[in-house]
Amino acid sequence: MKVAVMVTCINDSMFPDTGKSVFRLLRRLGVDADFPEAQTCCAQPMVNTGYLDEAVPVVRTFVDAFAGYDAIVTPSGSCAGSARHQHAIVARRAGDERLAEAGPRVYELSEFLVDVLGVSDVGAYFPHRVTYHPTCHSLRMLRVGEKPLRLLRAVRGLDLIELPAAEECCGFGGTFAVKNAETSTAIGADKARHVRATGAEVLVAGDNSCLLHIGGMLSRERTGVRVMHLADVLASTEEDA
Amino acid sequence: MSATFVGMPAFPVAAREALADSQLRRNLEHATHTIRAKRAAVVGEVDEWEELRLAGAAIKDNTLLHLDEYLLQLEESLQARGVTVHWARDAREACDVVARIAQTHGVDEIVKVKSMVTQEIGLNEALAAQGIVAWETDLAELIVQLGDDLPSHILVPAIHRNRAEIREIFRRRMAAAGRPAPENLSDEPAELAAAARLHLREKFLRAKMAVSGANFAVAESGTLVVVESEGNGRMCLTLPEVLVSVVGIEKVVPTFADLDVFLQLLPRSSTGERMNPYTSTWTGIAPGDGPQEMHVVLLDNGRTRALADDVGRQALRCIRCSACLNVCPVYERTGGHAYGSVYPGPIGAILNPLLKGVGVDEQTDSLPYASSLCGACFDACPVRIDIPEVLVHLRTKVVDAHREGPPKAEAVAMKSASWVLSDARRLGFAERGLGVASKVLDRVGRRVLPGGRRALGRLPWPGSLWTNARDVPAPPAESFRAWWRKGGRP
Numbered sequence: 001m002k003v004a005v006m007v008t009c010i011n012d013s014m015f016p017d018t019g020k021s022v023f024r025l026l027r028r029l030g031v032d033a034d035f036p037e038a039q040t041c042c043a044q045p046m047v048n049t050g051y052l053d054e055a056v057p058v059v060r061t062f063v064d065a066f067a068g069y070d071a072i073v074t075p076s077g078s079c080a081g082s083a084r085h086q087h088a089i090v091a092r093r094a095g096d097e098r099l100a101e102a103g104p105r106v107y108e109l110s111e112f113l114v115d116v117l118g119v120s121d122v123g124a125y126f127p128h129r130v131t132y133h134p135t136c137h138s139l140r141m142l143r144v145g146e147k148p149l150r151l152l153r154a155v156r157g158l159d160l161i162e163l164p165a166a167e168e169c170c171g172f173g174g175t176f177a178v179k180n181a182e183t184s185t186a187i188g189a190d191k192a193r194h195v196r197a198t199g200a201e202v203l204v205a206g207d208n209s210c211l212l213h214i215g216g217m218l219s220r221e222r223t224g225v226r227v228m229h230l231a232d233v234l235a236s237t238e239e240d241a
Numbered sequence: 242m243s244a245t246f247v248g249m250p251a252f253p254v255a256a257r258e259a260l261a262d263s264q265l266r267r268n269l270e271h272a273t274h275t276i277r278a279k280r281a282a283v284v285g286e287v288d289e290w291e292e293l294r295l296a297g298a299a300i301k302d303n304t305l306l307h308l309d310e311y312l313l314q315l316e317e318s319l320q321a322r323g324v325t326v327h328w329a330r331d332a333r334e335a336c337d338v339v340a341r342i343a344q345t346h347g348v349d350e351i352v353k354v355k356s357m358v359t360q361e362i363g364l365n366e367a368l369a370a371q372g373i374v375a376w377e378t379d380l381a382e383l384i385v386q387l388g389d390d391l392p393s394h395i396l397v398p399a400i401h402r403n404r405a406e407i408r409e410i411f412r413r414r415m416a417a418a419g420r421p422a423p424e425n426l427s428d429e430p431a432e433l434a435a436a437a438r439l440h441l442r443e444k445f446l447r448a449k450m451a452v453s454g455a456n457f458a459v460a461e462s463g464t465l466v467v468v469e470s471e472g473n474g475r476m477c478l479t480l481p482e483v484l485v486s487v488v489g490i491e492k493v494v495p496t497f498a499d500l501d502v503f504l505q506l507l508p509r510s511s512t513g514e515r516m517n518p519y520t521s522t523w524t525g526i527a528p529g530d531g532p533q534e535m536h537v538v539l540l541d542n543g544r545t546r547a548l549a550d551d552v553g554r555q556a557l558r559c560i561r562c563s564a565c566l567n568v569c570p571v572y573e574r575t576g577g578h579a580y581g582s583v584y585p586g587p588i589g590a591i592l593n594p595l596l597k598g599v600g601v602d603e604q605t606d607s608l609p610y611a612s613s614l615c616g617a618c619f620d621a622c623p624v625r626i627d628i629p630e631v632l633v634h635l636r637t638k639v640v641d642a643h644r645e646g647p648p649k650a651e652a653v654a655m656k657s658a659s660w661v662l663s664d665a666r667r668l669g670f671a672e673r674g675l676g677v678a679s680k681v682l683d684r685v686g687r688r689v690l691p692g693g694r695r696a697l698g699r700l701p702w703p704g705s706l707w708t709n710a711r712d713v714p715a716p717p718a719e720s721f722r723a724w725w726r727k728g729g730r731p
Contacts, residue, residue, distance in 0.1 A: 012721045016721035040665050046659060048633055054656055065665070185710035
């Protein structure tokens with residue numbers, strides 16, 4: 001099986017460590033994955049803001065970059081959802097069926113680990129009090145269900161605390177976060193309050209975009225809670241501790 | 242009663258006001274969470290809930306596909322039972338029909354069953370302009386009407402009010418509208434309801450004409466259905482001599498048996514009850530019993546426009562249960578008024594633009610963006626309206642409607658982003674720029690985030706839209722791409 005990693009534009013430019021974690025993790029599990037250098041973005045920011053014409057060349061780049069790979073793994077439920085559910089809309093707009101071609105081969109990281117590789121215990125070690133936020137698109141678009149929690153429960157040393165009202169949105173919502181900034185942060189404030197209530201040291205999620213928002217609020221409120229991507233936790237071993 | 246949604250500002254501006262009202266935020270949080278939990282409990286006990294949802298969606302889709310035939314069948318069934326049928330293209334035509342009937346009978350007041358559609362067409366205001374007073378008889382609508390207020394929820398229009406506020410409205414305003422509130426009225430719900438009961442009873446017994454909407458209209462039999470909790474609707478439907486029902490054309494269902502599905506879906510989704518206390522059905526005129534003159538006004542008012550939209554038409558399945566409002570993270574914080582319509586929340590964010598059309602006014606165009614696309618509304622919807630899908634579709638229509646003329650800052654930003662993100666070399670170049678900036682910003686960043694990265698404080702506009710309430714980490718010195726290129730391997 002030829003596996004590519006779609007690092008995503010936000011991880012590439014703002015959270016490169018998460019991209020590195022995905023490769024470390026996959027290598028440890030015996031998967032020799034590629035980073036096709038022609039990759040850029042899934043085009044979700046354009047599609048979800050209504051700029052379909054602007055999404056067309058971005059999706060074309062996506063499809064070209066990942067041509068020939070059997071599985072495209074990404075550390076983002078939202079970007080996976082965008083590729084799987086929205087590239088077809090862009091393809092219709094462009095009148096080019098080829099643009100919908102890559103979507104079905106995209107897996108969110110926890111789906112790839114649990115469904116494709118069939119592992120729950122990835123051999124990670126992370127001795128911290130952790131709470132987990134199941135991001136909306138992983139939860140309600142991809143329906144990843146318990147998969148991320150199964151992976152976290154198998155991490156040695158990790159103390160998993162249930163997040164109250166976990167399934168409620170954090171308020172990020174892509175460009176919603178700036179187009180309706182006050183509403184976005186009002187929702188985020190409640191999410192941050194629930195995170196604080198757990199007493200966890202680390203908030204984990206499968207999307208750095210949501211974590212950019214929740215983490216930004218937790219930092220502004222000086223809570224001392226760290227936000228980390230699921231991939232960064234799963235990549236950690238005794239050597240890192 | 243001069244309150245109106247006309248001239249409301251765009252959603253982000255209207256929301257700001259609501260977000261600043263801490264009493265409103267508390268009222269909304271309490272109310273939405275209470276209904277949400279009740280709904281989840283009674284939906285959870287139906288094993289075949291998903292099958293019911295699929296059936297509800299299928300019945301509605303089939304009806305919408307053959308809407309012309311079912312509407313003509315409905316008209317025929319109604320006429321056969323002695324009901325006069327009127328067709329109204331828009332709000333004004335519908336209001337004119339109702340006013341004309343009132344004038345024919347020389348009445349200067351009517352009683353109303355709680356109805357969304359008569360609010361949509363601004364019936365009370367239109368009648369008032371003709372010197373006819375329309376009394377709301379649903380308890381929550383009465384609170385809104387007496388308070389010269391606007392509804393903020395489909396099912397619980399006074400959801401933004403708590404009981405202390407309601408007592409004040411009753412004490413100050415009831416006397417001017419009829420029987421005054423009793424002395425020493427407390428804010429106990431039972432006492433408030435009793436005060437409303439006494440006040441309303443006089444109106445029921447006096448009224449010569451009633452106006453209702455309908456939850457469903459059965460084509461094969463001409464049966465209209467009103468689903469309610471209080472019984473005040475039934476008073477209106479049975480006591481007056483003349484009954485006028487304003488019905489949106491999407492309310493038609495083919496057969497009486499179809500009600501089986503919807504009367505299970507609706508109460509569990511709306512009030513979180515297994516069954517609602519009152520379901521009134523009436524099939525034309527029964528000689529000597531109830532209203533002896535009946536009219537049905539079949540209303541379009543944008544519904545055929547919505548029907549013509551191949552993605553958006555699923556919104557016409559809506560049975561006005563308001564489950565989507567109660568689970569929506571945006572609605573929970575802003576309340577209904579920010580949506581500037583009698584249809585607030587997720588369904589309002591798609592229904593208003595579909596009924597009115599986009600590209601005409603800024604307020605309507607702002608509604609499809611009033612969502613984080615979290616998808617909770619779709620999961621809660623009893624007729625499986627994929628609201629996030631329609632929201633994204635309508636955003637595209639909004640953008641397309643503005644492609645002519647001078648581009649907004651957002652359009653320029655999106656075009657630039659598209660240019661950068663459609664070529665990896667361009668993205669790599671932009672990331673190198675971020676890397677250079679990081680060397681400067683890293684020094685400016687005053688705080689260290691847990692984990693070791695520096696945080697940037699408040700940025701100038703447009704960065705301020707983010708940093709007014711959120712920190713942001715300084716960009717990394719090196720992108721993933723640059724690291725990989727250098728031969729970086731884990």
